[in-house]
Amino acid sequence: MSAHATVDLVDYDEAVRRYDPVIGIEVHVELGTKTKMFCAAEVEFGGEPNTQVTPVSLGLPGALPVVNGKAVEYAIKIGLALNCQIAESCRFARKNYFYPDVPKNFQTSQYDEPIAFDGYLDVELEDGTIFRVDIERAHMEEDAGKNTHVGGSTGRIHGAEYSLVDYNRAGIPLVEIVTRPITGAGERAPEVARAYVQTLRDIFRALDVSEARMERGNVRADVNLSLRATPESPLGTRTETKNVNSFRSIERAVRYEVSRQAAVLDEGGTVIQETRHWHEDTSVTTAGRVKSDAEDYRYFPEPDLVPVAPSRDWVEQIRATLPELPVARRNRLQREWGYADAEMRDVVNAGALDLIEATVAAGTSPAAARKWWMGELARYAKTSETELAQIAVTPAQIAQLQGLVDSGRLNDKLARQVLEGVLAGEGDPEAVVVARGLEVVSDDGALLTAIDAALAAQPDIVEKVRSGNLGPIGAIIGAVMKATKGQADAGRVRELVIERIG
């Protein structure tokens, strides 16, 4: 028999037509502190097994925990970035269960008094839509050690001859972030799940609280999923898929569970509340232990620790050091630039946000900056099959180009030609203007010579204009523009033509 029995699946699109998926995500992030959550053991990835340990992280008799202040600071940073309330006082609790990778046979965690609670995170989906995920809590806890099962065929405990435990990871500070049930995502539930975790990852990095490397397990996600008939129905029974450790897998695990649970429900069955394992290789989930409500961790307040009571002053100090987070920045820039929602979404999707910001910073109006980057340059990027940020022009050059337009030295057509030169590597716009001789001819004398020649060449048109029909005047202007190789200011030419004829 293969490792996993075949199960019925309903086609995903079909499943989400008939069921409303509700997700819930628990993300664990390992904090990048120098030492562990409750002792001075150093934290470094990839050390020899059981070298980064102390009596405390080994759970030796007599050892006592002391809270790592840096970990508290990082947890507060995360809480603030997730728009959470920060507890004035909160306690650790003991979560009691026997397992060899938990040295004390209890995990020191936070239970009913998390350090941060009641927040939200605005998550941006691929098409630029903002989806708000409500955060129930973010709490501090310690990581467990790592088991290696030796001698079995699959590296799993079943069939193994013996197991080794490495306690280097035991006691590394974690923050666990728990969402409220995420409803309203509908068929986009997988995308929302992925975007949420991705956004969190970006935040952890922006806050500099973790390396946040998924492949090292710095960020680990457990995905809860349930289906219900309609958005008005009560929540269905959920499964918890553990350790889904890449963005792609998060999306696929949600899709898989939607299809699987739909099949169960279609057959009139009931979804079993259980932990499920995600298999990266086969892209399926399989049943783990049944997570009954009877599972009893006998939580009680950790008597070896005093409450953590971050002063309001400290919290505000931390808040003041927070970097601006992506969605907040986006909202601020949209406000400052006066872009419509759709315009802003296009800018973000095109990867033009940073470029436009830099162009505006160099003195260009937001409207003009958008026109360049989303117009000419976006087209150029598309035809040359490259990213906007990769093309050979800088925001400073665009600002210089627009400056030439604004001062009347270039018209739009000339400006496009100058841009061609810049993209061709001929230097800054100023240099291209000089090299190609593309400046607008603003000398009336030179223009009048060309105008007189054009008028002389087309006397019939001069006649029509003189009799009051201004329509054909364009032919004269066109001839002048052609004669000046486009370097004339068309508006000025028009004025001079009318003056001359009139």
Next chain:
Amino acid sequence: MSNDLTRLSAADLAAHLVSGEVSSVEATQAHLDRIGDVDPAVHAFLHVSTEDALATARDVDSRRAAGEDLHPLAGVPIAVKDVVVTKGLPTTAGSKILKGWIPPYDATIVERLRSAGLPILGKTNMDEFAMGSSTEHSAYGNTHNPWDLDRIPGGSGGGSAAAVAAFEAPLAIGTDTGGSIRQPGAVTGTVGVKPTYGGVSRYGLIAMASSLDQAGPVTRTVLDSALLHELIGGHDPRDSTSIDEDLPLLVDAARQGMVGDLRGLRVGVVSELSGEGYQAGVSARFAESLDLLRSLGAEIIEVSCPHFRYALGAYYLIMPSEASSNLAKFDGMRFGLRVEPEDGPVTAERVMAATRGQGFGDEVKRRIILGTYALSAGYYDAYYGSAQKVRTLIQRDFDAAFAQADVLVSPTAPTTAFKFGEKLDDPLAMYLNDVATIPANLAGVPGMSLPNGLSDDGLPVGFQILAPAKADDRLYRVGAALEAALENTWGGPLLAKAPELEVAR
């Protein structure tokens, strides 16, 4: 000569060491000899660390000879309860499950003892994981009361109390979760102090109940307790519950008390801690001690602490709850005993079960089961939650009582030492030994027991003094005053009345 050295108080021995009349090696050897002589009968020690102690003694002697500035107790040997972790010395907490375990680190208080140059004579016997009031729950046999070898030395720190009472050590470390320093002190005629919770580091104490445990001195005189308390006490950043303040001046308080003037002191007699259940001789000695205090100028008043009657019940929910979690780490996976199941697969879970099944004694299992039950979902509020509320009420009782009185007093234990086996099959009767000592642990306040005479059966009785949190100095002032007055009436220390122990060789 060696017998004389073992009879000295720690303060007197320290004075001899300072004056150079005696070397630490001589003093340490005298106590090691005494252990060799009487411990076969008393069995206070689980491990005697002869080499370690003599090495420390030699080091202190040479440093003293070199003119180094030493701690006042440098060179005075000490015994350490086996629940305190000692680097390189076996530490079992009286349990089979830790048989053969050699800790890789020192408890903070042991670090302080070592850096002050106190030779560690060995590790003393105790009820397994400090669970008991008779030391009969030790996995390594009974400790015998030096006053009557057929009787218990109290518990859980029977080993430390008996070692001091039998002149095997001038000083010992005890730990007190519900009375384990004070009750053994009472029944062996010695002095024991449970400091304010947080006053002495718990780092390196094998925890029974983290919110109640406290290490403290076990000695023959009040002054000696003050000296030892000042050495081991004070802030420790490795214990989050440690008080980050300087200790009050304890030795000064003891010396002040010895002057014998207690005028202006208000002494509150806790009405709930006397009467029914207290042996007649215990009550009589208590009344006499009150008279003595009055004669020293103290005002004696009666105070009521109405919630004390719920203390025992609350204690037997909180203590086992915390213990059930604290003792989870003993699972055969990383240290200590490891037992594989006799048949069937050898899985981690089955090894844990077999190890714990064989490694723990009955009393430990009883408390783990009690605590596991009390913390279970659906029972937590009714048991652990309610017990915590009682704890708050008891703290309020103390607050109210200390508004009226500077110290509170009671008999330390309701009876004198009972015979082996008398209460072993009746846990409730055993638990009642601690009825007067438990409230202090629940409230975190300090308490002292000092000998205040012999009961009608000729066995020692203890007098308990309680003070507000962080006012441990009051214990020493009042204790030293009462001790001086009592010794004046007896014509010497009470232990002089103890029968001579037969020498084994």
